[in-house]
Amino acid sequence: MVNKTEMRMWQPVVRSLRASFWSVLGSLIWLLILVTLLPNPALAQGEMVTDIRRYRERELSTGYYEEYEVKSARLVPIVSVPGIRRGLFPYSPTGAEVRIRTRLADSHWGIKFYKDLRCEYCHIKETRDIHTVRGNLTCRQCHGGEPIASINHYYSPMNPTRRHAYVCSKCHEGASASYASYVIHAPNPAMLSTKETFPVLFYVFWFMVALAVGTFAVFLPHTALWGLRELLMKKEKTEGES
Amino acid sequence: MSPKGKTRIRRFSPVQRLFHVLLMLSFLTQGATGLSRMYIETSWGKGLASVFGGYESCLTIHKYVGIFMICWFLIHGLYLFFKIDWRQFPRSLFGPDSLLPRFEDLGQAIQHVAWMLGIDRLLRLDRWGFLKKLDDFLLRITRLPPLNRVSYLKEFDGLLSVITKPPRFDRWGYWEKFDYWAVFWGIPLLGVTGLIMAFPLFSTRFIPGWGLNVVFWVHRIESILAMCHVFIIHFFIAHLRRHSFPMDRAMFEGSVDLAAARHEKPAWIARLEQTGKLESQLVAEATPGLRALFYIFGYAAIAVGAFLLIGGLVNSPSITW
Numbered sequence: 363m364v365n366k367t368e369m370r371m372w373q374p375v376v377r378s379l380r381a382s383f384w385s386v387l388g389s390l391i392w393l394l395i396l397v398t399l400l401p402n403p404a405l406a407q408g409e410m411v412t413d414i415r416r417y418r419e420r421e422l423s424t425g426y427y428e429e430y431e432v433k434s435a436r437l438v439p440i441v442s443v444p445g446i447r448r449g450l451f452p453y454s455p456t457g458a459e460v461r462i463r464t465r466l467a468d469s470h471w472g473i474k475f476y477k478d479l480r481c482e483y484c485h486i487k488e489t490r491d492i493h494t495v496r497g498n499l500t501c502r503q504c505h506g507g508e509p510i511a512s513i514n515h516y517y518s519p520m521n522p523t524r525r526h527a528y529v530c531s532k533c534h535e536g537a538s539a540s541y542a543s544y545v546i547h548a549p550n551p552a553m554l555s556t557k558e559t560f561p562v563l564f565y566v567f568w569f570m571v572a573l574a575v576g577t578f579a580v581f582l583p584h585t586a587l588w589g590l591r592e593l594l595m596k597k598e599k600t601e602g603e604s
Numbered sequence: 605m606s607p608k609g610k611t612r613i614r615r616f617s618p619v620q621r622l623f624h625v626l627l628m629l630s631f632l633t634q635g636a637t638g639l640s641r642m643y644i645e646t647s648w649g650k651g652l653a654s655v656f657g658g659y660e661s662c663l664t665i666h667k668y669v670g671i672f673m674i675c676w677f678l679i680h681g682l683y684l685f686f687k688i689d690w691r692q693f694p695r696s697l698f699g700p701d702s703l704l705p706r707f708e709d710l711g712q713a714i715q716h717v718a719w720m721l722g723i724d725r726l727l728r729l730d731r732w733g734f735l736k737k738l739d740d741f742l743l744r745i746t747r748l749p750p751l752n753r754v755s756y757l758k759e760f761d762g763l764l765s766v767i768t769k770p771p772r773f774d775r776w777g778y779w780e781k782f783d784y785w786a787v788f789w790g791i792p793l794l795g796v797t798g799l800i801m802a803f804p805l806f807s808t809r810f811i812p813g814w815g816l817n818v819v820f821w822v823h824r825i826e827s828i829l830a831m832c833h834v835f836i837i838h839f840f841i842a843h844l845r846r847h848s849f850p851m852d853r854a855m856f857e858g859s860v861d862l863a864a865a866r867h868e869k870p871a872w873i874a875r876l877e878q879t880g881k882l883e884s885q886l887v888a889e890a891t892p893g894l895r896a897l898f899y900i901f902g903y904a905a906i907a908v909g910a911f912l913l914i915g916g917l918v919n920s921p922s923i924t925w
Contacts, residue, residue: 543813570825592846
């Protein structure tokens with residue numbers, strides 16, 4: 363209990379707190395009203411003002427800058443092909459990228475008995491994702507008929523420059539290039555190799571798992587112990603009993 | 605001592621109970637529709653999905669109910685805004701009737717666990733001749749006269765008895781506060797990730813498309829955490845432990861048995877008695893018909909929860925994660 367002198371002492375503080383709360387709330391409301399009176403921010407203005415956002419929307423939705431096909435710098439796919447050097451000089455002198463067939467017109471060129479093989483004979487990991495398992499898509503529905511060009515070949519429909527328009531939007535109407543950077547054949551987020559190929563997924567996954575495990579590490583033993591203790595407790599005497 | 609027939613004390617208002625019932629129904633719907641999509645490869649998942657009209661309509665229901673939950677979460681925020689006692693603004697938030705965590709809760713949690721472990725009995729000093737050993741030790745290092753030694757030992761004993769006395773809970777126990785605030789981290793996280801995935805064309809204008817991969821896993825793990833917490837821990841505390849067995853009706857009936865509350869929440873009842881507010885908070889028990897309804901409703905929720913939990917665990921090895 364607070365006595366009267368103490369209450370009187372705190373009164374100005376409480377009053378000023380209350381006043382400042384209402385004045386802040388009031389000014390926020392006025393600010394909101396003012397914002398509605400301002401003209402909308404136009405993308406065209408952004409184009410004139412800053413280099414960074416120039417043509418972004420257009421590039422994202424069409425994949426074109428004027429008459430040139432472009433791949434936005436922001437949409438570099440985060441999943442890399444293991445064994446390829448990345449960074450400032452990504453072109454390996456050993457030609458690893460060519461050898462592992464990411465830029466060929468026919469990615470399966472030269473593979474023996476290719477005609478008799480099924481896709482999953484080699485690409486078993488690529489059959490275990492939502493599009494294949496739940497959406498019941500077949501490989502060819504996205505990757506097309508023979509010859510299947512490499513992902514990064516200039517004219518491949520799977521090239522990140524035009525993948526959204528040629529592949530994704532067959533089902534997902536209006537897909538943008540950003541949308542198409544969704545990783546269909548997502549790696550297992552728990553695996554250590556994912557730390558290299560898709561670090562954000564790896565760290566977020568383990569953070570969430572730690573959160574869940576932490577919660578249960580506290581509350582499962584707590585609840586079990588509580589239940590046990592109450593079970594073994596002596597019965598409390600109620601009012602009727604003596 | 606209480607007016608005739610009024611054996612129960614008011615705990616939740618009708619609006620609060622409505623919030624809880626809506627949360628229950630929407631949470632179970634979200635759990636069932638979400639799991640049926642996640643488990644669609646198994647016959648269990650297919651059966652579950654067929655209740656909601658199949659794989660595609662599960663998603664439709666999941667989206668609409670999700671938006672419904674977000675709306676009610678916002679409405680609950682508004683409700684809180686009007687429920688706060690603005691006249692005594694800063695102080696009213698930290699009182700015993702508030703659900704905001706206090707330092708006291710941490711202490712009570714420790715006391716509670718100590719009580720569960722029976723530390724008061726384990727550490728009873730006479731056991732293992734502990735007191736005698738301590739006395740010998742004090743004599744050896746300090747050469748204190750016997751009188752002083754005894755007073756030290758008594759203080760040590762007193763300190764232990766403070767640590768080992770059972771907690772005197774006020775209106776809200778720390779586990780109830782955790783349950784309440786857990787929804788405040790669960791719904792924003794599931795709601796935001798859900799909205800991002802529900803409108804992917806719009807959201808990928810602001811985040812890269814591979815963000816959907818990340819968001820998908822956040823949504824999945826958080827929902828598993830939420831369901832396991834509700835179906836195991838929340839259900840156990842509200843139904844299975846001896847204090848509330850077979851069911852704690854507080855959230856449906858709005859009141860708890862006074863004698864039981866006096867036992868579990870002694871500080872709350874003592875506070876009400878001291879301020880003379882107890883009489884006005886007493887209510888009569890609900891009619892048998894209503895009580896039956898509460899039990900049926902509560903046990904239906906338990907059944908759904910157990911079905912989802914057990915089915916999910918049993919079938920988890922046979923899905924593509």
